[in-house]
Amino acid sequence: MADLDPQETRLVLDPAVRDDARSRLRSIRGHVEGILRMLERDDVYCVDALKQIKAVNGALAKTGDMILRCHLKHHVVTAHERGDDEAIVAELMDILKYR
Amino acid sequence: MADLDPQETRLVLDPAVRDDARSRLRSIRGHVEGILRMLERDDVYCVDALKQIKAVNGALAKTGDMILRCHLKHHVVTAHERGDDEAIVAELMDILKYR
């Protein structure tokens, strides 16, 4: 984690984005439970299970995008003013690998 | 779903792969709960949350790979003999989009 002023390291998700992220993750958890049930039945077709896993991956990616957008808006665009641009850019390039 | 002989449409995951897939999904569910807890605290750094989401995505992708490998081994390599190769190939290309 970039050695930032502690105040700036808070997850500055504005309330609407945070609530949205949490409700998406709750439905993702429900979706994972659905795949678990699916894998207990021996009459499911593997491509149907693959489609469910792909859908969960997509929902997770959207949740990540919301948090990434907030991070860009609140931490990255102000990094030069704070003086931690090197660390913030390095951290961001790392998280963006294999997105 | 390909109009296959019903017997072939079962998720032919051999027991070891199926158990492995289920235990991975149980740990993925636990991991999602961890991110939910993380997002309740207002002192978490957004990049830490992004790393957790990325880790869950990776674990889901591995679970999907296991099921895909089984599907290739049991359904795809025998499709020509069954006569449903067109449907099996179309279905597979669809599931592989944006992997």
Add this chain to the structure above:
Amino acid sequence: MADLDPQETRLVLDPAVRDDARSRLRSIRGHVEGILRMLERDDVYCVDALKQIKAVNGALAKTGDMILRCHLKHHVVTAHERGDDEAIVAELMDILKYR
């Protein structure tokens, strides 16, 4: 490469797909040259260069999909009959990593 009967290892791209793949690659080459010219000018905006690289990546992925579909149709769905399913599946899973 799977130890296949030499006859089956030919790139069984039917003529239409092969011509299409070659014309796409020729336009991709032209597109790469365009980015090279872009990077010589010092008035280009980096996001414009990134968009061009992304477009080339997309065109390459489409060309790859065409060849993959042909490989599935001609080599993979008949692998069990030939007896090289293990090698064909291993090779396919390798090529699909980080798609």
Add this chain to the structure above:
Amino acid sequence: MADLDPQETRLVLDPAVRDDARSRLRSIRGHVEGILRMLERDDVYCVDALKQIKAVNGALAKTGDMILRCHLKHHVVTAHERGDDEAIVAELMDILKYR
């Protein structure tokens, strides 16, 4: 393109990165020509062609990463000071889709 002060919209690739990006693109162009030659021969195995396309995709992605890192360092971390953070963030989220 973000309505930036024209001076800031130049591709601020420092000379070393720009030269590196251009030499990578020249070798990518050569690599694409190699795949074109490969697709003329009818004895090539499709998976070999797919591996070459994947390698070119990887080289393009690395070139893009170099330009992205420079954009983050020179344009994004200073966006708040310039006052165009909204446009810069929107543009960045767009370019990062399906990376």
